[in-house]
Amino acid sequence: MRIFISTGEVSGDLQGALLIAALKRQAVTAGLELEIVALGGDKMAEAGAMILGDTTGIGSMGLLESLPYVLPTLMVQRRAIAYLKQNPPDLVVLIDYMGPNLGIGSYMQKHLPNVPVAYYIAPQEWVWSIGLRNTSRIVGFTDKLLAIFLEEARYFRNNGANVSWVGHPLIDRMENAPSRQAARSQLGIADEKIAIALLPASRWQELKYLLPVIFQAAQNIQAKLPEVHFWIPLSLEAYRKSIEAAIKDYGLRATIVSSQQKEVFAAADFAITKSGTVNLELALLNVPQVVVYRLHPVTVWIARKILKGSIPFASPVNLVVMKPIVPEFLQEQATPENITQAAMELLLNPERRQQTLADYQEMRQSLGELGVCDRAAKEILEMF
Template sequence: MKKIFWIAGEKSGDLHSSIVLKELQLQNKEYQHVGIGGPLMRKFGLKPMFPFDRFAVMGFIEVVKHLFFFVNVEKKIRQLFRENPPDLVVLVDYPGLNMRIAQQASKLGIPVLYFISPQFWAWKFKRIFKLKKLTDHLAYILPFEGKYFDKFGVKSTYVGHPIAQEIEIKINKKEFAEKYNIDSTKQWIGFLPGSRDNELKKLLPQYLAAIKELDNGNFEFLISRANSVSESLFNDIIKKSGISNCKVIHDNNYEMMKHTDILVVTSGTATLETAYIGTPFIIAYKTSKISYELGKRFIKIDRIGLPNIVLDKDIVPELIQNEVNGKSISKNILAILSSETKYNQIKKELQNLHDILGSKKTSEEMVKLIEEMLNE
């Protein structure tokens, strides 16, 4: 049986890769899947080599804190490649580790399929030349990236964006309100504080501060808790804030995105999901001071939110670093909710995302590429 080695080090990568593994099962493609991935990939057959939660780090300081762990991971992967090489390596985003693993695989002649390109167009543009050198094929999910790959001769395929397959609204607004005991006569404001503990520490207190600013009896406040964050940390932050009138949403994120009137979303994949669903929202980004100062020197684009980048327009507000505070968040929320014209304009602009991302089924496109590469 042929073996595929996967690296999906983030929650979003676990989700996007899981639909590919599921499609392989549906098409009765029997391969051995090993490597790095989360609970969704494990559900569809991945045998993990390392604890998934150890990979959820972001920013320079956070990576340094976990340096010994990552050195050990690379050492074990190199050993596996030498002693029992896979037939194909599939690397999913996560460039800090994956670019180095691509180099190891390339040296040993193991085919590399890179699924979800590193965002070289935002920073470290020279990575595009490494991608050309170290990968056999690149499957990208943001349409505008194609012009770069064509220009520099990177063998690549647009496979559609996986969120088109992944987003599923399972219950309507009435059912959602009943499940979480939400007052339907009020406006609903939702907060998504991120899928990593370090994001939670920086952003959730600011979101709770915004709730204090907005708490005039006219709103219901909903806060999402991702499976990948510490439940005790999440609860401790809320307890310390003294806020008791917020609803914690754990299993119905897409429904929360759909049924709320407005959201505050931590920068990342969730911003594109929210935009695809079409609810007006605000993007928030906050990291450590050192990571932020370093990032400012290298990032080459004016926008941080994927929806604004993909649509090439400032559709939704972006709050960055010190702008992420209770007063600023509440002010931006009220500015949108108080203007019907502004609110409807955001909704209208977000609808364009469906046309831009197209109708390709990512899972099917990926299975085609995997089959082609395994049979070369």
């Protein structure tokens, strides 16, 4: 059985790899042989997919921010559609990556209507209140939508989709994370040292809009707590030089690590992070955090004034339970001063820290039970 999987960016590559491993496990049980072809990255390739196009570096948030990626996105989308035309698969699985996947899904609906399409981790239309056009398209070409959030499941079910809620795959991924003690031992961090994780970027635009404000806040914290050391796990090796230069410019005592993100998270006392999947990973390891996000001012103006868009929260941690578990500083509020103040409170105020950990436990209950990836894989294989 040939499965075509389409996803993009760093987080999509991770989720795709977890799903591929589960599909292979479930295929053995079902007596199936799988051939998996994909748009994705190195992690999916390691899991056993033949990668048709590397999409980990093609992605952005925002309108103006996405312009440099329009041509590369169209090219990889056309390559995928040309492949599908010549080699119709038995099943298509779309993971997030809204722009290209809307095009691929629409192509399947029009030209290969007999090939079932599953959408796993649907675009967050349930968060953005900017009309139903994309929602209608997703519902139209999707035979089964596998939701990872309860609110996502409710939203798409209410809009006519065939939905199964499987839970969040990070529940599976973080189950094997090292203990704080083991992680600190591996990274060489003494028990008494304050370790802060900095997570400024998984997209190029974030190096421009987020790294300076996060590093300025880190500089402020370092001045107040001289014993602190910062740890920066790379999401892509291509960002190393930019981050090394910034560490030097801001005079930070910081270490960059590759391929040890879980160890850094498990060892950390605190994190300053961009909004994204990493927020949930940190929460599942009980690491207090401050979440930051900025887009180009013109993008924000268009979203607010013309598209009339609004979001209740940016961080998935807060979205899961629709309450402010972790501080979020977005756009104008994302200043070094605001980040520093919130960080110092979470680092030095035991009551504030304990409240965060209690709220994390509440959030954890809404993410489902272990075995998420295998549940999703079973649902997908049942579509053959």
